Amino acid sequence: MKKVITLLFLVSFGFTQAQQAFKGKGDVKVNVGANIQDGGSGIQGSVDFGLGENFSFGFVANYLLGVDNFNGFYNSSAYNDYKPDFGDRFDAKARISANLSSVIGVDQLDVYPGLSLGLHNFGGHVGGRYFFTDGFGVFTELGFPIAKYGSNNGVFDHLNNQFTFSLGASFNL
Template sequence: MKKVLSSLLVMTLLLVGTKSFAQYQKGDKFLNAGIGLGAYYGGGVPIGASFEVGVTDEISVGAQVDFYTWGYNYVGYKWRYTFIPVAVRGSYHVNELLNLNNDKLDLYAGLALGYYISSYSDNSGYTGFYDNSYGNRVLFGLHIGGRYFFKPNIGAFAEVGYGVAPLKLGVTFKF
């Protein structure tokens, strides 16, 4: 049964038309700005932006930067972690593959590779391990998302993934 279903899926994908739709095409430029719900390192609410340019009718490349901070303040003692993830990213736009004929929708999946810049501050006067227990590190990200355009160049986006936040929501602009 699994082989039959797998064969049908492969045949369906091979028969998908190559018609080009207007959701995404080579040369398109997208700017996403939004917030993350949850964060993979520490706490806080990530805010950030990404920019991508279409290099083919299915692939876009670009960059992303986010910022989030969280801390503690109790009876005069304060500490704070700050994170600035910076990465390059690439996305594969799947509307053609899925034969979706919707000019307002752009579905995509992709990868990101970058660096987490993190810092720690407190008012204790001590130094040592807690100066920055998170440390700077490599960022490997994965995202699956979609953009829905209310107007030809303005819409909303949502992404689920790994890297900065499990869910990102925001506004998107197409140039």
């Protein structure tokens, strides 16, 4: 019972002491967290710079730490314990986002849909940040490809060309 009361207190304190999630021009947000997707999991880091009341640009990078080796046949070739190289595990993107906290009327929650242009595809993302204090919050983000580059006929080309889910900590700089 003590644990439940403590948890309820912390959650209610976090919501009552919440801070503004996106302030507009000059605002800098940094996200660090886990990236979860089919065939691998890893880390994600991003930074967003506010350009206006509801607009930001930024950069995001992913690196897959846990990827299964491939055994079998692919495009008429046999592979035995084939490992992905750095290029298969890493992706970097430039992105733009529409920050909608002032539009939806909830200052503590920044919902941000946007577009990204990366090393492996042109895609989109939808995310949300909630700040408990002026400098610390949490984020979650969904990413998806819209147009993939090249023929995508490599064994590990699917790793950076699929739906992704990320969550972690967000910092206000």
